[in-house]
Amino acid sequence: MTGPLALVRRLLAATPHGWARVALAVTLAFGASAASVALMGVSGWLLSRAAEHPPVMYLTAAAVGVRAFGIGRGVFRYAERLVGHDVGLRVQSALRLETYETLAHTTLLGRRRGDLLTRVVADVGAVLDLVVRVLLPFASGLFVLLATTLILGAFSWPAALAILGTALIGGVAAPWLAAQLSARQDTAAVPERGALADVVHEIGRTAPDLVAYGADAAALERLAAADARLRDADARAAWTRGVATALQVLAAGAAVLAGLVLGAAAVRAGALERPMLAVLALTPLALHEVFADFTKSAQTWTRARAALARVTEILTEPPVGTGDRLGGDAPIAASGEPSLAVHDLCIGWPGAAPLASGLTFEVRAGERLAITGPSGVGKTTLAATVLGLIPPVAGEVRASGRIGYLAQDAHVFTTSLAENVKIGNKHATDEQVRDALARVRLDEEPGRLVGELGATLSGGEQRRLALARLVVGDYGVLVLDEPSEHLDPETASVLLDDIWASASGRPLLVITHDPEVIARCDRVVALGAT
Amino acid sequence: MAEGRRGPIDPRLIGRAVATRRYLTGGVVIGIATALLTVAQAWVLARAITAVFDAAPGFEYLTLMPGTGRWPDLGPVVALLGAIFAGKALLAWANTLLAQRAAASVKSQLRRDVVAARLARPLDDTPTAGLVTLVTVGLDALDGFYSKYLPQLLLAVTVPVIVGVAILTADLTSAIIVALTVPLIPVFMALVGWATEAHTQRRWATQQRLARHFADLVAGLPTLQVFGRARAQAIGLRKSEDAHRRQTMDTLRISFLSALVLELLATLSVAVVAVTVGFRVVHHDLDLATALFVLILAPEVYLPVRQVGVHYHDAAEGTAAAAEAFDLIDAASGVADRAREDAAPPRTPADLPRTPPDGGPLVRVADVAHTYPGASAPAVTGVSFEVGPGEFIALTGPSGGGKTTVLNALIGFLAPTSGVVSAPPRPAIAYVGQTPGMIAGTIADNVRLGAPSVTDAAVARALARAGAPDMDAARGVGDDGEGLSAGERRRVATARALVRIDAGAGLLLLDEPTAGLDADAEAVLLRSLRATGVAAIVVSHRPAVLAEADRVVTIGGAA
CATH class of the missing domain: 1.20.1560.10 (ABC transporter type 1, transmembrane domain)
Structure with a gap:
């Protein structure tokens, strides 16, 4: 019953x-x-x-x-x-x-x-x-x-x-x-x-x-x-x-x-x-x-x-993937330069048909790779696979350094700005939080309440807050999901400048369909084109 | 649960009740009729019971006595009572219908006003999803107020009077008890409310924060999982759930007190009436029929008052939705924009002169500054320029410098805080925003928004001039321009502006029309814009656009 x-x-x-x-x-x-x-x-x-x-x-x-x-x-x-x-x-x-x-x-x-x-x-x-x-x-x-x-x-x-x-x-x-x-x-x-x-x-x-x-x-x-x-x-x-x-x-x-x-x-x-x-x-x-x-x-x-x-x-409903990222909280000792490589990767949701297969690419430190393709082709599925949230259907993902993910709709919790930043690293000191906020140019008091019951943040500010989580967590490899989505061209342009600056020297995997973002990347892999 | 200092019922709700006047009147008429039927029912029932009672043998003092033996014919009584109950049932049915109509009339009016308010402030960036929720299901929360609470409030004033008078005609003492206790109910409730308000208010904020914690965590789950922090939050959730329950119970202990007072006074009064009447019957001061009549009616006096308390919570439930709706409407009524003046006389672009009659500039912007509400610094200051007929002007400047603000002032979407903006009226302007809106239908439908009666050939020509010669005008466009890429949307919007120029508009306003276009498409578009020969003001930082312009106006930064 x-x-x-x-x-x-x-x-x-x-x-x-x-x-x-x-x-x-x-x-x-x-x-x-x-x-x-x-x-x-x-x-x-x-x-x-x-x-x-x-x-x-x-x-x-x-x-x-x-x-x-x-x-x-x-x-x-x-x-x-x-x-x-x-x-x-x-x-x-x-x-x-x-x-x-x-x-x-x-x-x-x-x-x-x-x-x-x-x-x-x-x-x-x-x-x-x-x-x-x-x-x-x-x-x-x-x-x-x-x-x-x-x-x-x-x-x-x-x-x-x-x-x-x-x-x-x-x-x-x-x-x-x-x-x-x-x-x-x-x-x-x-x-x-x-x-x-x-x-x-x-x-x-x-x-x-x-x-x-x-x-x-x-x-x-x-x-x-x-x-x-x-x-x-x-x-x-x-x-x-x-x-x-x-x-x-x-x-x-x-x-x-x-x-x-x-x-x-x-x-x-x-x-x-x-x-x-x-x-x-x-x-x-x-x-x-x-x-x-x-x-x-x-x-x-x-x-x-x-x-x-x-x-x-x-x-x-039977669970899909791991839910939490495994070991997401523990810093991984980065051996040498951070990098990300996938080899002959086939991605898809457990129990569903694979979305894309035969993916092979490598992103070295300081490189920016754009992943493009029409909606529904599996761009975010690729991100989930790279992050280890779901297992690959076939093939493998090799990463050196922790992989950080910048979502297009990262949630802003109803608490202080500082607590929101600490999602990226719960051991971060006040000093580190302040420093991260300064580096993403979010010029606000760390103690300020944000979210539903506090002051609301603009779309650009929310994206900056999400970026601060990655900065404070010292992620070596960054995956950006539609970083310019829902932002007006000017805000997007200034934000991208800042992301590029804060991620300099790290491998960047950029999921996007925005020509302006693609133009800022070194190489493009089109999903669904193969 | 009472929250704000003004009490949980928004006074603006009462103002809206004017629309329901007819239904409320109907509701009161039904209420009065029901009360009269209840009085009749009590009378018939009391008489019938007494008649049987008198006919039957029974004790008189402690001696068994034969009854009168005159058994009443219950046939007419049953018919009469049946008719009374049927009448009450009919009235209850009609009352449900009226209550729905009352709420529906207010909801329809609010829906229209909320959406009209959105249109009066086209730049409002309130998320559309929230607006949809408010207009569709959010306003349903007002049902409790308009279909239950308000009608009940009127019944609570009328019904006790009618039933009270009926009791008075039968027995003065009982009427006095009722007349003394009924007014005590609102007085005591007000006293309890007044004594507990500060207490409740103190807890309200904490309680709300704890109540939101679960929703906040669930909405943020994908974010937490990415950082490997989701499962760890369950411990915090368990603690906050316990705290929330304890806080809520503390608040409820207080806020249920007013209901306790209400129930106690109402039921205890009935008990007092019953006992008092009973002892007077023993002492031959009152006959059984009158006593039963009073007993049946006594609860009916308190019932409408008690129901007000029950529906009070229904009414309070709609307050959040109502406040949201009223805030949107009030915000729009404060907008003194040109929309209203323009909207009054419906003019077509063809009726409007392309050049100002006095030969002066078509557009004049003089020392314009604008500060958005709530912002600490002005978005734009000290902007001045003029545009003559046929001139092509580029607005450029650093990001956030206020270019779009100037464009919005020109089309009348906002009234600058200081300075002068003079521009042709809206029907003489063709406009392409940064992210053009697409209506559901076909591409041709979207182009025809610019000029409803243009031919298919003219639509196709306009699309070609906008840099999309191969676009099929009959292609469907879903919600939100689904099926069109960002670049295609801009081109459809440009075609829309072009047909409006063909229909006689004399000024083009474009916000980043070439963003996302390659160099060739950009060149085609710029040629088409120049070819129209009308004045154009284009926001852009693209070098090709700046090179094409007659003049470049820099806004913000190095002005």
């Missing part, structure tokens, strides 16, 4: 006292919901019994109960929320760690998985929703329903069973229906969403040209048209959501009527004491209120299931 429930079960087993915490949360949630149902039921009995004008002491117990339920509901709910969120967060942490470990053990460079990485973060978060908003309410709701049925059943089985039946409609069938229909409609709206995204994407990428040529108004018209289609799809989804909500109201009504009619019949037959009639007729009102949010829970379940299926897919 590999569904989301199996995943949660496994994560709970790995969490200290995971099951005990869940049991506590369910018990507390049960207490909260049961208190509100009991409040209505016992109050109904209290009033009816009071109408028989007994001595007040006969009502004291019920009165105390009513007050206790009144307090209990809020207190239980508060405790349940805390325990529930705590266990939910623990499960989420366990899944985050497992996901991170799995991803860290599979090579990600060059696999065009940027989208996957951003999506997996949100997908993992779904497990918290699953625990807090789906599993706990459903489990406790079920227990409340069972308890109510059993207690009412002690007085009138027909009424209790009727209430159970309507509760299954309002608490299970209607939410399930809503989740099914809305999932179907979400799927149906995918093309509409895609069309809207396309329009926005095009406008975002061509804004200066659209404005310069007076085509902006027409572009907004296209947006309005795409938006209108999406809006229609959303309206259809709301229609069915409305039907599910209406069904819940009808189920509650049926429960009240069943309690009243069956209860009255039992009273008339002398099978039920008359104060119990109010209990049978009023309890369903409070019981069905417990289910009010189940439609939302069912939709959360549909979304969480899809998200966690994607996570499970990542977790069960």
Whole structure:
């Protein structure tokens, strides 16, 4: 079994006292919901019994109960929320760690998985929703329903069973229906969403040209048209959501009527004491209120299931390559001049067809070799192979000196500039970090916060920061991946001057399709041309 | 979870609610109708239970007494209650529809405004992926505010009044209890919120940083792997996850307090009403039917108020997306560019004179300086030059010297911080940017952006003059100019500018039009540009371009 429930079960087993915490949360949630149902039921009995004008002491117990339920509901709910969120967060942490470990053990460079990485973060978060908003309410709701049925059943089985039946409609069938229909409609709206995204994407990428040529108004018209289609799809989804909500109201009504009619019949037959009639007729009102949010829970379940299926897919995927570079952290004693040579190399991803074969070239110290070729031909795969992140399909890579890699989209972590530089060498001293920043001409304080929560760096500055990591790590051989990509020609030109200067005397392998970069290299190897 | 000092609900959200006025009104009408049906339901139900109760034998004090024996006919009661529940179901269904419409109307308006804002600031370098996410799924986070929170807020004001009045007509004492406790709820919630706000705020920043750590590490995994550092980070992640959980729980303990107060007050009030009413029934102060009526209605007074608390979190979820959208819109409304003036009268290039009527220069740039917002130093200072009709001017200078800034001021994409820029209106300008944008369609579609009605032959001619005689105009262009190389894109964009010149535009603005071209292609392109005979301002450092120019203006550095 590999569904989301199996995943949660496994994560709970790995969490200290995971099951005990869940049991506590369910018990507390049960207490909260049961208190509100009991409040209505016992109050109904209290009033009816009071109408028989007994001595007040006969009502004291019920009165105390009513007050206790009144307090209990809020207190239980508060405790349940805390325990529930705590266990939910623990499960989420366990899944985050497992996901991170799995991803860290599979090579990600060059696999065009940027989208996957951003999506997996949100997908993992779904497990918290699953625990807090789906599993706990459903489990406790079920227990409340069972308890109510059993207690009412002690007085009138027909009424209790009727209430159970309507509760299954309002608490299970209607939410399930809503989740099914809305999932179907979400799927149906995918093309509409895609069309809207396309329009926005095009406008975002061509804004200066659209404005310069007076085509902006027409572009907004296209947006309005795409938006209108999406809006229609959303309206259809709301229609069915409305039907599910209406069904819940009808189920509650049926429960009240069943309690009243069956209860009255039992009273008339002398099978039920008359104060119990109010209990049978009023309890369903409070019981069905417990289910009010189940439609939302069912939709959360549909979304969480899809998200966690994607996570499970990542977790069960066999690893590719080594993940981390082997020995990447330890300095390799360079024997003599740094150099890089590949001989009769065949490259490709494990389990896929080879991308290129018969590659033979050598880059000596101070030489710059350009690797060119159309996109998809395996340029970054070559880099991953040279770096040792994935094994060559055939042939060999010989390097003298550590190989450093300058990515076109190196990540800037949310921390200080200095910590970002130290990714290249965790033992680097403050002095070395400062020196590296100066050498890449990134004129900033090492303590400055960068990334998401700090100041953002321009494209050129990000590339310089990535270069500083290579400088501080004292890499002998450099592999540059599209060093001018996404930069305007001027910034690219100045940056290349600086890279060339900082890498002087080292072998440079430059992956590029930019003619300006190719022109700066000594030799060119065209991938895909052989 | 309350974060900012202003509270988590952006006041600009309320301003947008004007668009939903109709739906909100509809929602309130539905709410009132539902409340009235609830009152009717309570009345019928209370009567029916009492009638059965009175008919049945039972204890009176401690003596078993026969009932009245007048068993009520429950048929009409069932029909009536059935009709009431059917009515409530119908109203619930209609309310769902209205809520969706309300949110959709605001989202449509915001989508348009956000994209219009992007177009009003063509130079905005916000990543397009972020814009797409915001416009498609990001704004969906506003559903909670417009379809749940706001309508619920109105119900919380109207429904308790209606139900309260119903209780008042039945029993004064219960009405007083309700009237005293309902206003306590917002007061206590405000007090709790006020007392805990500073505490919550203090933790917020740490919590956010810890929450981001996982996302940051995952996004940076390829980078970490290249340096052999990915696995080692798992230890740090474990620590930060623990810290994050503890911080979050500390915050939740505080922020769930307001919900606790809400639930306690609401449920305890119902319990107090029930017990009070019960003891008055014992003492013959109240009859059973009235007591049951009050008991059924009491929770209904507090329900809408409690639901506000529930939906408050839905509303707060949309705040981030809303803030992002509003910031984009606000940033654009501050742009006093020429776009608005130009956009007003739709003019075609042919209507515009190629020479200024007074015989003066076509373009005048006088002592222009520009500092980008947030920058410490000006991008460009003290630039002055004039361009007469038909003149070919090259702008050159060191990298980062501000050449592109001047070009953008000429086309009106930015208003310089000081100095005077006078240039023909936008419809009289043909423009080729540094990385020209390509619309999805064919190459011909892209060329026709310059002049929509030109013939196929004219498109082919323009492509040839732009240095691409062999390019098939019917070839498809994907998103982002997919299928075209950088050089091909520049040539298509140049052809686009050429058809606009043919249609009557009098000024060419080109940013590095020959980058990436070989010497021959560069020569063809320069000849075509000169052959148009219109004024041209070309940003370039290529010697061939500088040699071709009538004048070279150096910007930045040795000016």
